Amino acid sequence: xxxxxxxxxxxxxxxxxxxxxxxxxxxxxxxxxxxxxxxxxxxxxxxxxxxxxxxxxxxxxxxxxxxxxxxxxxxxxxxxxxxxxxxxxxxxxxxxxxxxxxxxxxxxxxxxxxxxxxxxxxxxxxxxxxxxxxxxxxxxxxxxx
Amino acid sequence: xxxxxxxxxxxxxxxxxxxxxxxxxxxxxxxxxxxxxxxxxxxxxxxxxxxxxxxxxxxxxxxxxxxxxxxxxxxxxxxxxxxxxxxxxxxxxxxxxxxxxxxxxxxxxxxxxxxxxxxxxxxxxxxxxxxxxxxxxxxxxxxxxxxxxxxxxxxxxxxxxxxxxxxxxxxxxxxxxxxxxxxxxxxxxxxxxxxxxxxxxxxxxxxxxxxxxxxxxxxxxxxxxxxxxxxxxxxxxxxxxxxxxxxxxxxxxxxxxxxxxxxxxxxxxxxxxxxxxxxxxxxxxxxxxxxxxxxxxxxxxxxxxxxxxxxxxxxxxxxxxxxxxxxxxxxxxxxxxxxxxxxxxxxxxxxxxxxxxxxxxxxxxxxxxxxxxxxxxxxxxxxxxxxxxxxxxxxxxxxxxxxxxxxxxxxxxxxxxxxxxxxxxxxxxxxxxxxxxxxxxxxxxxxxxxxxxxxxxxxxxxxxxxxxxxxxxxxxxxxxxxxxxxxxxxxxxxxxxxxxxxxxxxxxxxxxxxxxxxxxxxxxxxxxxxxxxxxxxxxxxxxxxxxxxxxxxxxxxxxxxxxxxxxxxxxxxxxxxxxxxxxxxxxxxxxxxxxxxxxxxxxxxxxxxxxxxxxxxxxxxxxxxxxxxxxxxxxxxxxxxxxxxxxxxxxxxxx
Numbered sequence: 183x184x185x186x187x188x189x190x191x192x193x194x195x196x197x198x199x200x201x202x203x204x205x206x207x208x209x210x211x212x213x214x215x216x217x218x219x220x221x222x223x224x225x226x227x228x229x230x231x232x233x234x235x236x237x238x239x240x241x242x243x244x245x246x247x248x249x250x251x252x253x254x255x256x257x258x259x260x261x262x263x264x265x266x267x268x269x270x271x272x273x274x275x276x277x278x279x280x281x282x283x284x285x286x287x288x289x290x291x292x293x294x295x296x297x298x299x300x301x302x303x304x305x306x307x308x309x310x311x312x313x314x315x316x317x318x319x320x321x322x323x324x325x326x327x
Numbered sequence: 328x329x330x331x332x333x334x335x336x337x338x339x340x341x342x343x344x345x346x347x348x349x350x351x352x353x354x355x356x357x358x359x360x361x362x363x364x365x366x367x368x369x370x371x372x373x374x375x376x377x378x379x380x381x382x383x384x385x386x387x388x389x390x391x392x393x394x395x396x397x398x399x400x401x402x403x404x405x406x407x408x409x410x411x412x413x414x415x416x417x418x419x420x421x422x423x424x425x426x427x428x429x430x431x432x433x434x435x436x437x438x439x440x441x442x443x444x445x446x447x448x449x450x451x452x453x454x455x456x457x458x459x460x461x462x463x464x465x466x467x468x469x470x471x472x473x474x475x476x477x478x479x480x481x482x483x484x485x486x487x488x489x490x491x492x493x494x495x496x497x498x499x500x501x502x503x504x505x506x507x508x509x510x511x512x513x514x515x516x517x518x519x520x521x522x523x524x525x526x527x528x529x530x531x532x533x534x535x536x537x538x539x540x541x542x543x544x545x546x547x548x549x550x551x552x553x554x555x556x557x558x559x560x561x562x563x564x565x566x567x568x569x570x571x572x573x574x575x576x577x578x579x580x581x582x583x584x585x586x587x588x589x590x591x592x593x594x595x596x597x598x599x600x601x602x603x604x605x606x607x608x609x610x611x612x613x614x615x616x617x618x619x620x621x622x623x624x625x626x627x628x629x630x631x632x633x634x635x636x637x638x639x640x641x642x643x644x645x646x647x648x649x650x651x652x653x654x655x656x657x658x659x660x661x662x663x664x665x666x667x668x669x670x671x672x673x674x675x676x677x678x679x680x681x682x683x684x685x686x687x688x689x690x691x692x693x694x695x696x697x698x699x700x701x702x703x704x705x706x707x708x709x710x711x712x713x714x715x716x717x718x719x720x721x722x723x724x725x726x727x728x729x730x731x732x733x734x735x736x737x738x739x740x741x742x743x744x745x746x747x748x749x750x751x752x753x754x755x756x757x758x759x760x761x762x763x764x765x766x767x768x769x770x771x772x773x774x775x776x777x778x779x780x781x782x783x784x785x786x787x788x789x790x791x792x793x794x795x796x797x798x799x800x801x802x803x804x805x806x807x808x809x810x811x812x813x814x815x816x817x818x819x820x821x822x823x824x825x826x827x828x829x830x831x832x833x834x835x836x837x838x839x840x841x842x843x844x845x846x847x848x849x850x851x852x853x854x855x856x857x858x859x860x861x862x863x864x865x866x867x868x869x870x871x872x873x874x875x876x877x878x879x880x881x882x883x884x885x886x887x888x889x890x891x892x893x894x895x896x897x898x899x900x901x902x903x904x905x906x907x908x909x910x911x912x913x914x915x916x917x918x919x920x921x922x923x924x925x926x927x928x929x930x931x932x933x934x935x936x937x938x939x940x941x942x943x944x945x946x947x948x949x950x951x952x953x954x955x956x957x958x959x960x961x962x963x964x965x966x967x968x969x970x971x972x973x974x975x976x977x978x979x980x981x982x
Contacts (some may be wrong), residue, residue, distance in 0.1 A: 188671055196683055203687045203724060207694060210719035211712070218709035236711065250842045250923060251932055270840045271562075271920035271932050274901045311709055 216285060220315035221257055221264040222322065224288070231288055234297070237264060238283035238312035239319075246278055257282060261319035268296040281312035330395050333383025334474035337424075340376035340431075341464040343369060344457045351454025355447045356522060363450045367438045370453050373460070374435040381428045384473055385415050394480045397421060397473045403486035403897050405868035413497045414487045416504075419637075420473035425501065426617070427463045429508040430456065437512065437537075444533055451519035452512075459511055462644045470637045486897035489869070495555030503548025503575055507613040509541025510578055513585060514610035514652070517603045521655050526663040531593035531602070536959040538589055538606070542582045543955040549575050550948030558905055563838065563916050563936045565944060568717040573696045574616030577689050581609040584685040586955075587678050592665075595740060597675060599665045601682065603656060611649045612689070618645055619696070670742030677735030681728050688724045692717060729783045729826070732819060733790045755793055759786035770835055770939075780830025787823035791816040811961040818954025825947025831940035842923055844930040852937025854915050855879045856888075861931065869893040871904075874919050874931070878908060890919040890933075914938045 218236045219229045229235055237257055245256035254267040255278075266284050276282060276299060286296035347369040354362030387395045388411045391404045401418045402411055415421040434456050441449045467473070516534040520526040552575065557565040566572065585605040591598045618641040669675040695712040703709055737751055763782025767773045795816055799805050837851045843858045850856070860875040876888040888906035895902065905918035920932030 188668070191671055192676070192679070195680065199680070199683055199687060203691055203720070206720045206723055207691050210716045211695075211698075214713050214716035214719070216711045216713050218711070236709075248923065251840055271934050274903055314709060 218283075218311050218314075220318055221259045221262040222315075222319050224264055224294075225262040229288055231290060234285060234287055236283055236285045236311065237266070237294060237315075238281070239264075239315045240312065241276070241278050241280060241282050243278050257284065259315040259319035261323055264294060266294045266296050268299050272299055283311050329383050330387050330392065330474045330476060333380040333387075334472065336376045336380040336383070337464065337468060337474070340373055340380065341461065341468065343373045343376060344460045344464060347373060348454050348457035348461055351450045351457055352522070353454075355451030355454060355519065358447055363446045366446075366450045366453050370431075370434050370438040370457075373457070374431045377428050377431040381415075381424055384421060384424060385412055387474075388412065388414050391484070393482070393484055394476045395473075396475045396477055399477065399481055399484045401484070401487050403484040403868065405896065406484075406487055406492070407867055409497065410487055410492050414491075416500050417487050417491050417496065420467070420471045422500065422504075423463065423467050423471055424473050425504055426508060427460060427467065429501075429504050430460050430463065430511060433505075433509055433512055434460070441533075448519055448523070448533075451522055452515045455515040455518045456511055459515075459648070462648075466637075466640050466644065470640055483897075486868075486895065489893065489895045489898065489900050489902045490559065492868075492895075493555065493559050495551065495559055499548060499551040499555050502544055502551055506541055506543075506545030506548050507575075507578065507616060509537070509544055510582055510606075510610045510613050512537040512541060513582075513589075513606040517606035518652055518655065520663065521603065521652075521659040524659060524662040526592075526599050526603070528593050528596055531589050532964065534606075535586065535589045535593060536961075536964045538582060538586050539955050539959040542579070542586055543952045543959065545575065545579045545582060546948050546952045546955065549579055550945045550952075553948075554945045557941075558907055562903075562918070562934070563905070563938070565832070565941065568695070568714045570696050571620050573692050573717075574612075574619045577693055577696075578609050578612040578616060580685050580689040580692070581605055581612055584682045584689075585609050588682055591675055591678055595669070595675060596667050597665045597669065598679070598682075599663045600656075600660055601679075603660075603663065605682070605686075607649070607652045607656065608686075611645065611652075612693075614641070614645050614648060618642060669740070672738065672745055672748070673742045674735055674738040674740050677731045677738055681731045681735065684724055684728045684731070688721060688728070691720045691724070695720070726779070726783065729787065729822070732822070733786055736794065736815065736819065737790065751793075752790060755789040756786055759783075759789055767834070770831075774834050777830055777834040780826055780834075784823040784826040784830070787826075788820055791820050791823075809961055809963070811958045811963075814954045814956070814958030814961070816954070817957060818951045821947045821950025821952075821954055823947070824943050824950055828940045828943030828945075828947060832938050832944070836936065836938045836941075838934070838936050840920070840932065840934050842930050843933045844924075844928055849933070849935055851935050852913070852915070852939070853880055854885075854937060856915075856917055856933075856935050858931070858933065859887075861929065866893065868897065869895045869902075872919065872922075874906075874917075874933075876906065876917050876933075878915060878917075888915075888917050890917050892919045892921075909942055911942070912940055914941045 216234055216236055217230075218238065221237060221239055223229060224237060229237075239257045239259040242256040242258045242263060245254075247254045251271070252267060252269045253272060254265060256263045256265055258264070266286070268284065268286075283300045284294070284296040285298040285300070286294055288294050347366065350362045350369070351366045353359075354366065384395075384397075386392075387398050388402050389408065391398070391402065391411070393399050397418060397420050401421070402414050406414065410417075416425045434453055437449070437452060437456070441452075513534050516530070516537065520530050549572075552572070553565050556567070557563065582605075585602065588598045588602045588605055592602045618638070695716050699709075699711050734748060734752065738748060760782045763780075763785050764778045766781050767777040770777070798808055798812060802808060839849060839851050841847075841849045843849065845858060845860065848855055848857045855878070857877040857879070858874060859877050862873055862875070864871050864873050871891045871893040874888075874890045874892075876890065878885045878888055886908060888908060890906040891904040893902045893904060894900070903918050903920075905916055907917075908915045914936070916934075916936035916938060918934050920934060922929065922931050924930040
């Protein structure tokens with residue numbers, strides 16, 4: 183085989199590999215982006231129904247209710263509240279009054295069922311998303327006043 | 328006093344590193360004897376100063392010197408001694424000092440084990456490395472000084488994050504860092520070759536053992552990190568596609584490509600430009616990893632205190648390193664171009680394909696890791712890319728990599744025939760597919776993924792055994808077989824072992840979250856767990872609720888498991904300690920959740936797992952590292968004076 187042909191074959195092979203990868207990436211990317219919404223955004227109806235997304239803020243004091251392994255609690259960004267239910271074991275640092283991020287789906291009747299609850303590994307650490315939600319809500323409250 | 332001495336030694340080492348960096352690179356270029364002669368002693372002085380500084384910080388930790396801010400933040404007088412020593416790298420500043428200490432240790436190793444290299448080459452390599460060290464020293468001294476002191480000395484420290492109080496902390500970060508930092512060596516060799524304009528088989532032979540050694544440390548570091556997450560985070564996962572994990576995985580993928588590309592450059596004088604690009608990329612990715620992990624832009628266990636100056640500094644440093652080396656590459660690429668050719672069906676082609684695929688895999692992981700950061704910094708909203716993305720992209724790319732790995736290790740250099748290859752590989756392929764497709768039936772349910780994974784793993788093992796058999800039959804004295812041959816096959820078998828582990832866990836693990844009162848039972852995977860009691864006990868710096876769980880199978884009691892829920896005194900932070908019964912073909916795992924009911928009939932949330940073959944995942948990593956070790960110690964790297972012409976190619980091993 184001539185060097186020119188060989189180079190062409192290698193380039194073709196490389197392009198094939200790259201386009202395969204690009205196809206896989208775009209395909210998987212589209213369906214696996216998990217967007218973040220604050221309780222205010224959810225209350226305003228911005229969050230999608232029946233698609234997984236994340237919601238974050240503070241766990242409202244006194245809102246945690248437990249029945250066996252099913253827990254319900256309220257996530258608040260200080261402007262709006264949102265009820266979340268979760269079945270399973272909560273992370274060690276899940277506490278009332280602390281930051282939390284929950285990933286799950288919103289059903290038609292507006293109940294958020296979490297498949298995963300994330301609280302971080304340091305008691306003083308606030309998940310950036312949760313912090314962001316609270317900051318945004320505070321900003322809105324201030325502009326309204 | 329001691330902390331000041333440490334601080335002072337770091338400042339001194341900055342000057343030594345500056346002098347070494349300038350004189351080393353300049354001496355290498357001009358060939359001035361007196362400059363070149365300075366390089367090795369200066370490197371050793373740099374190492375001594377750094378080791379002294381490192382020792383000072385360790386002493387401050389060990390002696391509970393709470394006048395040092397960093398010690399206050401990461402230690403406590405009740406902390407056991409071993410964690411006070413390991414606590415040095417429990418936070419940002421100390422991790423950087425460890426980074427720098429390891430860099431100088433690698434430099435020391437280069438200065439000691441480089442007798443077969445021309446002195447000007449050593450001067451360039453150590454000069455480049457020293458400039459990298461300057462970057463890190465400036466970063467440390469100006470933004471993250473571990474020796475800062477307090478005027479008001481607190482009575483006690485704030486303690487080390489309980490998650491880090493684990494033997495894992497003692498081994499995982501140093502291993503990973505050795506790998507990260509070790510990639511600076513092939514990088515420096517690449518830059519030296521560009522400066523020199525000479526990139527030949529001898530150059531590749533010098534770089535190879537270093538690149539392989541760095542890769543070994545990365546492999547061990549990643550495997551240890553994964554194992555640590557598995558038992559310490561308490562929830563049974565072993566890989567989360569967490570950005571920080573990805574940050575260590577990216578250089579691993581690229582350095583795996585690098586060590587194979589170096590093999591081609593050594594044996595055949597090909598892929599020279601590509602090797603240089605990989606060496607630069609691998610080191611850039613380990614700097615990027617440091618940036619991601621340490622700048623606090625990521626939500627992660629590993630993200631410590633956030634300071635925007637630090638992020639900016641590392642970003643600037645990264646651009647200088649990447650921009651500078653790519654500019655140099657653009658100027659010199661023509662000089663180091665490969666000559667020579669190879670057939671379309673040849674070992675070179677398969678190695679090239681796998682190189683492209685590994686870098687593609689790295690690129691897609693990088694995309695998934697950086698995309699949320701880019702979107703966030705453009706204020707387009709907050710989002711995350713979940714594990715399903717990485718699985719969907721990574722697995723299909725790795726399947727051909729494993730196939731080409733087998734074919735490539737059989738193919739001859741230069742050119743081979745398709746029919747020849749098919750004849751050699753056909754039998755093992757058929758046996759593997761047949762076995763791989765039928766074995767899942769034994770495990771219960773058949774799944775395509777399990778069949779695919781097992782077939783691939785079997786083919787890798789069978790074809791390696793086949794080659795080992797041919798090699799032994801072909802040589803009169805089996806000791807004559809080069810170590811690199813054994814290393815390659817051992818590492819490839821290690822990959823197969825990991826693939827088996829991943830396949831089995833993904834396909835057949837079972838998990839249950841349950842509410843358990845006293846004497847309640849739960850069954851998973853044929854094992855029965857009975858909660859027989861919960862008691863309180865005190866540890867050195869924590870109080871724990873300890874569960875007594877009786878593990879049995881078919882009515883026979885196997886052993887007691889003791890999962891713990893600890894509360895640390897200093898931070899009141901709860902920690903879950905899982906109890907694991909490890910076996911060759913399965914782990915059973917139990918961890919204690921929160922208490923659901925107190926009083927007369929207490930009840931707890933409990934998570935139980937049955938994970939078939941999970942330990943194979945890390946066992947495979949260990950085999951890969953051992954294989955790498957054999958390859959790096961191959962006799963031809965140890966010749967006192969390497970021949971500058973191509974050495975005899977023995978056995979045809981590439982690892």
